[in-house]
Amino acid sequence: MPHRPHSQHRQHRQHRRLAALSLALVVGGLFTATSPTTAGATQTSADAAPCLTPDVHVEDAPAAARGGQQLRDHREITAAEQARIEQRFQRRLAARESAGARRATAVTIPVYVHVMRDANGNGDVTDTQIAQQIQVLNGSYAGAKSSTATNTGFSFTLAGVDRYNNTNWHQDKQSTTYRAKTRLGGKNALNIWLVDFSYLGIATFPWDYAKNPGIDGIRVQYSSLPGGSATNYNLGETATHETGHWLGLYHTFQGGCTSTNDEVSDTPAQASSTTGCPAGRDSCSLPGLDPIHNFMDYSYDSCYTEFTAGQSTRMNQMWTAYRA
Ligand SMILES: [Ca+2]
Numbered sequence: 001m002p003h004r005p006h007s008q009h010r011q012h013r014q015h016r017r018l019a020a021l022s023l024a025l026v027v028g029g030l031f032t033a034t035s036p037t038t039a040g041a042t043q044t045s046a047d048a049a050p051c052l053t054p055d056v057h058v059e060d061a062p063a064a065a066r067g068g069q070q071l072r073d074h075r076e077i078t079a080a081e082q083a084r085i086e087q088r089f090q091r092r093l094a095a096r097e098s099a100g101a102r103r104a105t106a107v108t109i110p111v112y113v114h115v116m117r118d119a120n121g122n123g124d125v126t127d128t129q130i131a132q133q134i135q136v137l138n139g140s141y142a143g144a145k146s147s148t149a150t151n152t153g154f155s156f157t158l159a160g161v162d163r164y165n166n167t168n169w170h171q172d173k174q175s176t177t178y179r180a181k182t183r184l185g186g187k188n189a190l191n192i193w194l195v196d197f198s199y200l201g202i203a204t205f206p207w208d209y210a211k212n213p214g215i216d217g218i219r220v221q222y223s224s225l226p227g228g229s230a231t232n233y234n235l236g237e238t239a240t241h242e243t244g245h246w247l248g249l250y251h252t253f254q255g256g257c258t259s260t261n262d263e264v265s266d267t268p269a270q271a272s273s274t275t276g277c278p279a280g281r282d283s284c285s286l287p288g289l290d291p292i293h294n295f296m297d298y299s300y301d302s303c304y305t306e307f308t309a310g311q312s313t314r315m316n317q318m319w320t321a322y323r324a
């Protein structure tokens with residue numbers, strides 16, 4: 001695939017479309033990971049179909065993307081469905097708590113990073129970038145980026161790095177297959193697949209783990225890692241945002257200008273996603289300015305500074321309910 005000039009990046013946080021995808025995809029089956037399995041060596045061209053958008057599977061339906069409205073990779077979560085998800089979550093949390101589960105004050109999450117290189121080695125982020133990405137996650141979840149940010153109690157430790165040479169996987173094709181073959185760890189392990197696709201990132205939600213554990217984790221545009229080439233999105237906060245979904249957060253603009261909004265009371269309701277870093281944006285008449293600095297909006301990486309106390313509580317409760 002030709003290198004995509006980054007001047008073509010959309011000016012706002014919508015999914016970056018590939019201008020074109022060459023038809024003659026190199027079918028990569030070469031497995032060069034240093035560990036821990038030889039899975040992936042058997043990829044064939046049988047199911048490699050060229051496409052202009054990531055192949056979105058039914059299993060991905062509950063996922064959420066850091067992207068815009070134009071190229072949704074997930075179904076709309078209607079108000080009714082959101083209510084059902086919340087009801088099940090509260091029931092599950094209550095059951096876990098009555099069974100003795102306590103809210104953890106500190107949780108360390110093992111992180112497995114899967115570097116999906118293409119046949120020419122594109123996408124081969126360095127170990128230094130991966131270490132920096134973990135640092136970014138730790139700073140963001142510790143509340144280190146603003147005086148108003150909350151320390152969520154979550155921290156991240158690198159548990160392993162695998163490197164694969166497979167052009168289809170690099171392009172996020174056969175994602176259900178490659179995730180199932182390469183995923184490591186249990187429900188508490190964050191798997192990050194680094195790929196080159198039309199999105200900045202896609203995540204699965206914790207309430208879907210039980211029915212679909214093989215795809216649990218986040219897929220992240222490799223050029224969004226610290227030092228990457230994704231202009232305005234290369235400070236590593238895409239992983240922060242996707243991990244927020246993985247821990248059970250919605251976008252701050254979920255539900256639009258409604259009091260239910262994102263199920264978090266201290267994030268002011270927002271009519272739509274934010275582009276860039278527009279100070280003073282106020283898209284809903286409901287109280288408060290839009291939370292443009294919140295990691296669960298779509299602002300530039302440099303604009304992101306915080307999770308709120310309410311989001312921290314929700315993530316901790318989600319952990320208790322689904323990942324502890
Ligand atoms: Ca809210």
Ligand SMILES: [Ca+2]
Nearest residue numbers: 284286287288
């Ligand atoms: Ca408002």
Ligand SMILES: [Zn+2]
Nearest residue numbers: 064065066067
């Ligand atoms: Zn998102």
